[in-house]
Amino acid sequence: MAGWAPPQLEDFILTERLGSGTYATVFKAYRKKDVREVVAIKCVSKKSLNKASVENLLTEIEILKTIRHPHIVELKDFQWNKDYIYLIMEFCAGGDLSRFIHARRILPEKVARIFLQQLACALKFLHDKNISHLDLKPQNILLSSLDKPHLKLADFGFAQHMSPRDEKHVLRGSPLYMAPEMVCNRQYDARVDLWSVGVILYEAVFGRPPFASKSFTELEEKIRSNQPIELPSRPRLSLECRDLLQRLLKRDPQQRLSFQEFFAHPFVDMEHMPGLESLGKASSLVTEAIKKDQEGDAAAALSLYSRALEYFVPALRYEVDVRRKEAIRSKRCPGISLASTLHWKWRRPLLLRRRRAKMTAKPLISTSRAWGSCCSC
Template sequence: MAATSSFAPPKLADFILTEKLGSGTYATVYKAYSKGDSREAVAVKVVGKKTLNKASMENLLTEIEILKTVRHPHIVQLKDFQWDSENIYLILEWCSGGDLSRFIRSRRLLPESVARRFLQQIAIALQYLHERNISHLDLKPQNILLSGSVLKLADFGFAQYMSPWDEQCVLRGSPLYMAPEMVCRRQYDSRADLWSVGVILYEALFGRAPFASRSYTELEEKIRSDKPIELPVGARVSRDCRDLLLRLLDRNPDTRLTFGQFFCHPFVDLEHMPSADSLGKAKELVVQAIQKDQEGERAAALSLYCSSLEHFVPAIHYETDRLRKETLRQKVSQYVSRAEELKALVASDNRQIFEEAKTTRDILREMSADHPRLRVALQLASTAIAKEQSGLDENDALDLYQQCLGELLLALAAEPQGRRRELLHGEIKSLMTRAEYLKDQIKMQETQKDVSLAREPLSESVRSSCCLQ
């Protein structure tokens, strides 16, 4: 139901309203231009006063109040609001790329690296809102707009000021993205937004929401079920991505990932999201890498190159100027090449150390007949090494290294002075070297993929596959 009965858009003193972009129960959204010299494009949300009941009027006033106070690059800006005898007008920032729902449908599935960059932008906006006790309560792809490669949260019609201890029972939002505690009419709080984020990420990666259904009845049955959420059969996602999805999509809000855990999660990785600071951080690290390289400290140089690349790649994505972006990408490719050379040299340097460590490990195993836990940890180390050398699953090997190092460090703390303690200390040092080297290899592989993706700027992808207006 549109907010106005006329086919012609309403008239505003300072704006020319043009095509209708969409309509809902209470509002119609138009593209518009300011009448001044700037001819600035905006979106105008027109709300018919006659369509508003008491609850919807309260929602609208809260939306205006919230949008007037928030200023964030990943939240749609309210530029002004006006009213006349028939309508209330919200003049909003114009986002030329349409919404995330349309973008996902145009691609069917998003690569994990693209979904991750989108998620980082949603997370940083939610962090800003969470610090101000604001809950959106209607997060869904249709309410996330694209402006070039930038995502912006929009439509705060159901948003509320909610402290972590505040609870509500009023049904808000869209059932497909709504937390189970909301659909089941139980008390809910700000954690409902985290469930919605999980659904959005799931849909971005797999092309459909976890409770996709043919009818509302079927949808409600799925939501009310106690069956844990499962990823689609054969889903190929990273370990961190899988962990985040399943922890966000926990039906029980008390055991669901907290906001603090979400913002710090390794898949969200806010430290490495594209930002104005990315290039500065990258340059600082690469200067240190070059210095260590010149001093012949290959392992330290490799580690620093890898750390710098974790900031250089976001810097490429953040850069909007096509020429500067290409120049930066070429420079990053040179650093990747040097890191590859160092990787081979470090592997050669390590070969003899690792051979000597194998002999030490055999001796240590023989000396650990009376220490079952230590023997198990050493066996775990051997399994990690074998998995690393097979090259089949380096992330699995890294996890095994971390497990066995944890056990060996505990054993070292309890070990008295003597020959076995000396050997154990050497084994831990050797395994840490292997784990650090493996970590650098994994970083390098991810960076090379990201540099390749950066050849086609995301903003171009958005424009070519999501020409909505």
């Protein structure tokens, strides 16, 4: 609209519009004082609020005030005047996951997996506090930046405090990502979030959601159908990824993966996700391996080193400092130097045994999985 300007807020300069919804518009903004901090401000017009939206807004503020997590957008403050309520949020320069996917058509499985691990980390944090998001979709998943994107779960307007046994009837969320039990007006519980995770993962690896439709009527028919969801044959995905998709996208919530099964699934593998702790875990295991080596326990040392590698590779992915990353890659870190020494100490006899096994044509138990990721560092 010509001549239209963003709302005025005393301590901030509101600039470009980042997005808008039914009763709120989000702007990029700068704090006037101190270091001119960049934030995102969600401006909620009081005139547009009805009873339900007021309750949703109060719940969103209540939840975000009490939680802090690296993969959940931070609520820094909230203010109000006679016309608006302002939620001052962490700014995410990378936009949302929907744009990220559409710009690339599909995401490689390894990229989708990293994002899924980060989303699972946020959901585990919420699940432990009996909080359900109830509106999971790519548009509500923000990225910290485009060069080194870290996922940030946002928009808790429909979120509720729900234990796994709580059941609701109210229709919430976006139809394209909404669980069948919600669309069909049946009782639902926290497992609706797991269905939404399955739809998001499907869209990430196949480039479109499973129920892409030209109209809401067509969409509703597809969701209400009893036909099992078939996964496309292309692109090729790992068995773990396909298994997770099939188990998340079960129309019957009783057959759907539970939260505990989701967090423990091999494709999610939260234990080995890239993170701040990865290098520490790896170094600790290498220290134990060296001790076992000195004690003459070769089998235990080899096992510990193999486990250490499973943390070194995520540490390399997580590290953003170029010099530290290069130190890890070139094995200048003390822990990796020790690991390398131990690796080749036991690698040489292994190669000799394999060579003898080939010569005698006798089968030898392969340990290639233990060493398969070594060159990645």
